[in-house]
Amino acid sequence: NMESLHAFLLVYVLTCLGQLGYGTDIIHGKKAPDKSMLYMASVQSSKGHVCGGFLVTEDFVVTAAHCDTSPMRAIKIGSDIKIIVEKKFKPSNFNDVWLGKDIMLLKLSRKAQLGCKVQIIQLPCAEMNVKADEVCQVAGWGRNRTGGENVDDLRVVNVSVINPEVCREQWPGLPVNVICAGGYGTDKGFCQGDSGGPLVCNGLAVGIVSFNKYRNCNYPDVPNVYTDISKYLQWINKFNKIECWQK
The missing domain is CATH 2.40.10.10 (Trypsin-like serine proteases)
Incomplete structure (x- = not known):
């Protein structure tokens, strides 16, 4: 149309x-204060940081669909926790940021240990x-x-x-x-x-x-x-x- x-x-x-x-x-x-925003995740390829993301359950991170441009290896949360990305889900008809639906879910290969270093955001x-x-x-x-x-x-x-x-x-x-x-x-x-x-x-x-x-x-x-x-x-x-x- x-x-x-x-x-x-x-x-x-x-x-x-x-x-x-x-x-x-x-x-x-x-600079974000220490021990704040403990849900923030760095979405990483073999070369390092690609995009931001955020932990919404122990084993799911939300990020943008347009971040799916290079092989995603892992997400990093906290200063030292890396977890492999097992699967990614984005709307089947996502095509371009300008057409909307710029959302992606990353399923992690194991659950993040929630506590004083890592938290989820609702x-x-x-x-x-x-x-x-x-x-x-x-x-x-x-x-x-x-x-x-x-x-x-x-x-x-x-x-x-x-x-x-x-x-x-x-x-x-x-x-x-x-x-x-x-x-x-x-x-x-x-x-x-x-x-x-x-x-x-x-x-x-x-x-x-x-x-x-x-x-x-x-x-x-x-x-x-x-x-x-x-x-x-x-x-x-x-x-x-x-x-x-x-x-």
């Missing part, structure tokens, strides 16, 4: 012009809409400036959720089931969080770092875009019963 043709053409134009950038860096953030139990202007956090090991190197320490930054209508004006043809936060009108966000890392609001993982505007990390002029996890709960629960938070 015409709408999907428009979406496809926009992807084509943005991709060819190098305008779509996967979220890879934390900009204007700070997801919402039902579909929800995060309020505009709510202040949330995004974290990652990505670069902390345009063209910089990946960082060794987990970095975190506060970002404000952006009204969906405002976001659509800035990103014509934006996919459904996304949350916009950070970037636009601020100097904070992810270009700026590792792809696959969580958007955390009130202690819940509500979003997954998906994309922003490429090479514009210092002063992003459009909102950063996250997959809205609450719209994929039924899909997630097909593979594993997740911990979720009931109001």
Whole structure:
């Protein structure tokens, strides 16, 4: 149909012009305090860190589908725990971040030992809409400036959720089931969080770092875009019963 043709053409134009950038860096953030965000996972290939992710049960990590670009070996949680990735699941019709469905589940070969070094983060139990202007956090090991190197320490930054209508004006043809936060009108966000890392609001993982505007990390002029996890709960629960938070 015409709408999907428009979406496809926009992807084509943005991709060819190098305008779509996967979220890879934390900009204007700070080092995450010790013993915080113990659910954060580094998704790794044989060459090291590829993407962020987060532990939602003892043996499942959530990350972004677009992170599935190189052979995934393992995830690293805490400072020293590596677990092999046994299986990966992403929506069968995931094609491109611009068409949405940018979510992937990684089944680990063994259960992570939960305790003082490793914890899980809960997801919402039902579909929800995060309020505009709510202040949330995004974290990652990505670069902390345009063209910089990946960082060794987990970095975190506060970002404000952006009204969906405002976001659509800035990103014509934006996919459904996304949350916009950070970037636009601020100097904070992810270009700026590792792809696959969580958007955390009130202690819940509500979003997954998906994309922003490429090479514009210092002063992003459009909102950063996250997959809205609450719209994929039924899909997630097909593979594993997740911990979720009931109001």
